[in-house]
Structures are given as structure tokens and as C-alpha cells.
Amino acid sequence: MPASIACLDTPVALIDVPRMQRNIQRMQHRMDALGVRLRPHIKTSKCLPVVQAQIEAGASAITVSTLKEAEHCFAAGIHDIFYAVSMAPGKLAQALTLRRKGCRLSILTDSLAATQAIVDFGRQHDERFEVWIEIDCDGHRSGVRVEDDALVDIARRLREGGMQLCGVMTHAGSSYELNTSQALQALAEQERYICVSAAQRIRAAGLACPQVSIGSTPTALSAQSLEGVTEVRAGVYVFFDLVMHNIGVCRADELALSVLTTVIGHQPDKGWIIIDAGWMAMSRDRGTQRQQRDFGYGQVCSEAGDWIEGALLSNANQEHGIVTLSSPGEVAITERFPIGSRLRILPNHACATGAQFPEYSACDASGAVHTWSRLHGW
Numbered sequence: 001m002p003a004s005i006a007c008l009d010t011p012v013a014l015i016d017v018p019r020m021q022r023n024i025q026r027m028q029h030r031m032d033a034l035g036v037r038l039r040p041h042i043k044t045s046k047c048l049p050v051v052q053a054q055i056e057a058g059a060s061a062i063t064v065s066t067l068k069e070a071e072h073c074f075a076a077g078i079h080d081i082f083y084a085v086s087m088a089p090g091k092l093a094q095a096l097t098l099r100r101k102g103c104r105l106s107i108l109t110d111s112l113a114a115t116q117a118i119v120d121f122g123r124q125h126d127e128r129f130e131v132w133i134e135i136d137c138d139g140h141r142s143g144v145r146v147e148d149d150a151l152v153d154i155a156r157r158l159r160e161g162g163m164q165l166c167g168v169m170t171h172a173g174s175s176y177e178l179n180t181s182q183a184l185q186a187l188a189e190q191e192r193y194i195c196v197s198a199a200q201r202i203r204a205a206g207l208a209c210p211q212v213s214i215g216s217t218p219t220a221l222s223a224q225s226l227e228g229v230t231e232v233r234a235g236v237y238v239f240f241d242l243v244m245h246n247i248g249v250c251r252a253d254e255l256a257l258s259v260l261t262t263v264i265g266h267q268p269d270k271g272w273i274i275i276d277a278g279w280m281a282m283s284r285d286r287g288t289q290r291q292q293r294d295f296g297y298g299q300v301c302s303e304a305g306d307w308i309e310g311a312l313l314s315n316a317n318q319e320h321g322i323v324t325l326s327s328p329g330e331v332a333i334t335e336r337f338p339i340g341s342r343l344r345i346l347p348n349h350a351c352a353t354g355a356q357f358p359e360y361s362a363c364d365a366s367g368a369v370h371t372w373s374r375l376h377g378w
Contacts, residue, residue, distance in 0.1 A: 002364075002368035002369055002370055003361075003368070003369045004367055004368065004369055005260065005303070005361075005363060005367070005369055007369075008260060008361055008369065010260050010261050010262040010276055010277070010342065011259050011260065011261045011262075011276055011277040011281040012259070012260045012357070012361050013257065013258075013259055013353065013354060013356070013357040013359075013360045013361065013374075014257070014258050014259065014260050014344065014360070014361050014362075014363055015050075015239070015256055015257055015360045015361070015362040015363065015372070016256045016257075016258070016305065016363055017256075017362050017363060017364045017365065018364070018365045019253070019254060019255070019256035020050065020053070020238060020239065020256040021053060022254070023237055023238055023239070023240060023250075023254060023256060024053055024054055024057045024237075024238060025057055026237070027040075027217075027220065027221070027234055027237045027238075028054075028057045028058045028059065030220070030221065031058075031220070031232055032058065034223065034225070034226045035226065036226050036229050036230060036231055036232050037059075037060065037061070037230060037231040037232070038054075038058065038059045038231070038232055038234070039059065039060075039061045039062060039063050039080075039082060039213065039215075039231045039232070039233050040054045040059050040062055040063065040233070040234060040235060040238070041062075041063040041064075041065070041084070041215065041233050041234065041235030042054075042062050042063065042064055042069060042073070042235070043063075043064065043065035043066075043069070043235055043351060044235045044236045044238055044239055044350055044351045044354065045238055045239065045354065045360075045374070046069060046354070046355075046374050046375040046376075047360060047372050047373065047374050047375070048072070048073070048076050048372075048373075049362065049370075049372045050238060050372070051073060051076075051078070052076075054238065055078070060080065061078075061080035061081070061082070061231075062078055062080070062081055062082070063081075063082045063084045063215075063233045063235070064081055064082070064083055064084070065083075065084065065085055066083075066085075066377070066378045067083060067091060067094045067095060067098070067378065068375065068377050068378050069375060070083055070098055070103065070105055071098060072375050074098060074101070074102075074103040074105075079102065079103055079104050080104045081098075081103060081104065081105050081106070082105075082106045082108075082132065082169075082213075082233070083095065083105060083106070083107050083108065084108055084132075084169065084171075084233065085108060086108050086109060086110050086111075086114060086134065086142060087107045087108055087109055087114055087117075087118060087131075089114070089117040089118075089121065092117070092118065092121040093121075095107055095129070096121075096125055096127055099127065099129075100127075104130070105130070106129075106130040106131065106132060106166050107129055107130070107131055107132070108131070108132045108133075108134055108169070109131055109132070109133060109134070109154060109158075110133065110134040110136075110142055110143050110144050110154075111144075111150070111154070112150055112153055112154055112157060115131075115154045115157050115158060115161075116157065116161075118131060118158075118161075118163060119157060119158065119161030119162070119163060120161075122161065122162060122163055123161065123162060128162055128163055128164055129163050129164070130163075130164045130166050131158055131163050131164065131165060131166060132165075132166045132167060132168065132169045132211075132213065133151065133154055133155060133165070133167075133168050133169070133198070133202075134168075134169055134170065135151075135168050135169065135170040135194060135195050135198045136170070137170040137171075137172055137190060137191045137194040137195060137214075138172050138173065138174040138187065138190065138191070139174070140171070140172070140173035140174045141171070141173055143170060144198075146194050146197050146198045146201065151198060151201060151202065152201065152202060152205045152207070155202045155205070155207045155209065156205070156207060159207055159208075165202075165207065165208060165209060165210075166210065166211050167199060167209050167210050167211025167212055167213060167230070168195055168198045168199050168202070168209060168211070168212055168213070169195070169211075169212075169213035169214070169215075169233070170191060170194065170195040170198075170213075170214055170215075171214070171215055171216055171233070172187050172188070172190070172191040172214070172216045172218075172219045173216060174187065175187050175188075175216045175217075175218035175219050175222075175247070176216075176218065176243060176247065176287075177290075178218065178247060179246060179247055179248055179291065179292055180248070181222065181248065184218050184219065184221075184222035184247070184248070184249070185222050185223070185224055187218075187219055187222075188218075188219035188220075188222045188223035188224070189223070189224070189225070191214050191216075191219050191223075192214060192223065192225070192226055192227070192228065192229055195212050195213075195214050195229070196212055196227070196228035196229065199211075199212045199228070200228075210230075211230045211231065212228055212229045212230050212231075213229075213230065213231045213232070213233055214226075214229055214231075214232055214233070215231075215232045215233030215234050215235075216234065217234045217235065217236045217237040217240075217244060217249060218244070218247050218249050220232050220234040220237070221234075221237070221249045222249070235351075236350055236351060237249075237250075238256070239255070239256045239257040239350040239354070240254050240255045240256060240257075240350065241255060241257065241346070241347050241348060241349055241350040241353075242255070242287075242288050242295045242298070242299060242346055242347065242348045242349075243287040243288055243291065243348055243349055246288055246291040246292060246293055246295075247291075252299075252307050252346075255346050257346075257347060257350045257353065257354060257360075258301065258305065258344040258345060258346050258347070259277050259281050259282060259298070259344065259345045259347065259353060260303070260342060260343075260344055260361075261275040261276055261277035261281070261321065261342065261343050261344070261345055262275060262276050262340065262341070262342050262343075263275055263337050263338065263339055263340065263341045263342070263343065264276050264320075264339060265339065266333055266334050266337075266339070268332065268333060268334060271324055271325060271328055271333065272322050272323070272324060272333075273322070273323040273324075273325075273333055273337045274320055274321070274322060274323075275313075275320070275321040275322075275323055275343065275345075276319065276320070276321070277313070277316075277321045277345055278316045278317045278318050278319045278320045278321050279297065279316040279317070279318060280318050280319055280356060281321075281353075281356055281357075282297045282298055282313065282316055282321070282345060282347060282348075282353055282356070283347070283348075283349065283352035283353050283355065283356055284316075284352075285347070285348050285349040285352040285353070286348060287348040287349045288348050295312055295346075295348060296312040296313050296314040296315070297312075297313040297314070297315070297316045297321065297345075297348070298312070298313040298345035298346055298347050298348060298353075299311070299312060299313075299345065299346040300312060300313060300323050300343055300344075300345055301343065301344040301345070301346060302343065302344070303341070303342040303343060303344060305344055307346075308343075310325050310326035310327050311323060311324075311325050311326075312324060312326075313345050321345070323337075323343070354374065355376075357374060358373065358374055358376065359371050359372060359373045359374055360372045360374060
């Protein structure tokens with residue numbers, strides 16, 4: 001029989017299922033309206049019930065950040081899986097095993113050296129790997145620049161080596177640095193334009209490049225046109241978080257992941273409320289520190305989930321969190337937040353906070369709580 005929030009030990013990762021479902025529908029409807037396939041990145045949740053909810057809403061394929069995620073999802077019946085991390089030669093055997101079992105696993109490259117390793121291994125094992133080329137659209141991380149001669153060389157090497165080029169992909173990670181709709185729309189167009197241009201350059205060289213895949217939650221929700229794009233790989237939208245809230249792509253009442261915690265002490269002279277959720281529960285991610293509003297280690301809410309303005313998890317030790325109030329008010333903190341009372345903390349980065357827990361407590365619309373396991377490892 002499902003539990004209730006009142007029965008949960010703390011700290012625990014809570015999913016507000018109705019909010020999560022609305023977030024899933026919001027992104028799916030937007031992609032449907034823009035005429036592209038949604039291939040959600042599951043690295044945020046790493047949780048099969050969440051992934052299944054995304055598939056039920058309309059996603060027909062997924063993106064993963066580890067081959068263990070791919071194995072886990074394939075065992076659950078999901079076949080079209082893109083491992084969107086540049087392929088390390090030492091992981092090719094693991095990828096081959098998945099493909100030989102019937103998984104339509106595609107992999108990623110962004111250099112001639114990595115491409116050659118894929119070709120050599122594929123030939124050695126008589127395997128025609130499906131490969132994407134990563135494009136650098138904003139200088140944020142990795143990928144080939146669209147004007148680089150290596151772009152066409154990689155595509156040609158894959159064809160000559162007997163591999164299959166799926167297409168080109170990119171990720172506008174610099175969108176996390178923005179906070180206006182105009183800037184987000186401009187970057188979304190830059191992401192689209194550069195990735196489509198990369199595909200066109202490969203095609204102009206007489207090589208097939210069927211797919212164009214882009215994706216970040218901020219640009220996916222800001223794009224005005226996705227002409228030439230075939231799919232989008234957004235991820236954190238499923239839960240959202242304080243970084244996304246600061247960027248401006250979600251409201252406070254759309255954040256679906258929180259950490260339930262218990263008040264375990266006070267330092268009244270310092271104005272501190274001590275809780276049992278430290279950085280081992282919240283992670284050390286301080287992503288909002290570089291944004292226009294710094295939420296410390298998380299925004300504090302009531303046990304029911306209501307935002308307490310000015311209440312932040314301002315510091316975190318391993319198992320102790322320190323909550324402070326910008327405006328203490330007339331009621332002493334020991335009375336307002338007595339020992340044993342409970343709070344919820346909204347995370348800066350849902351992916352990082354989720355990774356601290358082996359499972360989620362998923363609270364449905366009736367208040368019943370279900371245990372959903374979360375995948376760990378590589």
C-alpha cells in the first residue's frame with residue numbers, strides 16, 4: 001500500500017508527480033507544434049517510471065549519458081537510444097554488446113581520432129555503428145566547428161569505413177548563462193542555424209546526413225522555428241530547477257523535485273535553523289551563484305511545498321544544512337521552525353540533487369507516495 005509524505009524518513013528526494021506530468025506535456029506539445037521529434041535526455045531522472053511517462057506522452061526514442069542507462073532502458077523495452085557522450089574507444093565493446101542484443105544504439109564522435117577508433121573496431125567486429133557528429137554551436141564545451149575541415153573529413157571517414165552517419169547534433173549549453181526571452185530566442189536560432197548548416201555542408205560534399213538533432217531545455221522552450229531540425233534532446237524540463245527558474249523558462253510552481261528534510265536544531269543567536277539535509281542530499285552544485293539571484297544550496301519551502309520567501313539553505317556540511325531567513329519576522333525561529341518540523345528544499349540543479357539518492361519518493365495527486373528506483377553508475 002502506498003505511503004504518505006508524513007511516513008517518510010528524511011532526507012528524501014520527492015517528485016511532485018502532477019507537476020512532472022504537466023512539464024512533460026508542456027515540452028511534448030511544444031515539440032509537436034514545431035514539427036520535430038522529442039528524444040528526451042534521461043540523465044536528469046535516470047528513472048524508468050519517469051522515462052515511461054515521457055514515452056507515453058509521445059517520445060519515441062531517448063538520449064542517455066551513460067551506457068548503463070542504455071542497458072537499463074533497453075532491458076525495459078526501449079530500443080532507439082542515443083548515447084550522447086563522445087565515444088571512448090574502451091567503451092566500444094559495451095556498445096557492441098548492446099547492439100548485438102537488438103538495441104538500436106547510436107553513438108557520438110567529434111574528432112578524426114575517435115572516428116578512426118570507431119571505424120577500426122567496427123570493421124574488426126563486422127559491425128556498422130550508427131554515429132552522430134557533434135557540432136560546436138556556442139563554444140560551450142565540445143564538438144566540431146561548422147567551418148572546420150574536420151567536419152566533412154569525419155563524415156567521409158565514417159562512410160568509407162563502413163559506418164552509418166545518423167546526422168549532426170549540438171547542445172547550446174551557454175543558454176544556462178542567459179535570462180531574457182530575446183537572448184534565449186537568439187541563441188535558439190543560432191543553435192538551429194549552425195547545426196542545420198553543418199548538415200548542409202556534409203550534404204554538399206555528396207555525403208548523406210539525414211538527421212539534425214539539437215537540444216537544451218532553455219532553447220527548446222524558446223525556439224521560434226526549428227526548420228531543418230529533425231529532433232530535440234531536452235532533459236531537465238521534466239523536473240525543472242532553480243537554475244531554470246532564474247533563466248526564466250519555468251515558474252516556481254513548476255519545479256517538480258525537492259528534498260524533504262527535518263529541522264534538527266537551532267542557533268538562535270546566529271539566526272540558523274539546522275536541518276538534516278546537507279550537501280550529501282542537495283549536492284554541492286551552486287549553479288545559481290553565477291546568476292542574477294543566488295539561492296545558496298536551495299530554496300526553502302514548507303512541508304506542503306509552499307515557497308517561503310527569503311528562506312534559503314545558505315550553507316551545507318555533509319549531513320547538516322543551515323537555513324537562514326532574510327527577514328526573521330516577529331516569531332522566533334525556534335517557534336516558527338520547531339525541532340521535528342519538516343521543510344522542502346528546491347534544488348539548484350535537479351540532475352545533481354537527484355544523483356544523491358538511490359530512489360525517489362513520488363507523490364501523486366491523491367497524496368500517495370510511491371518508491372521509484374534511480375539508476376547509478378556508468
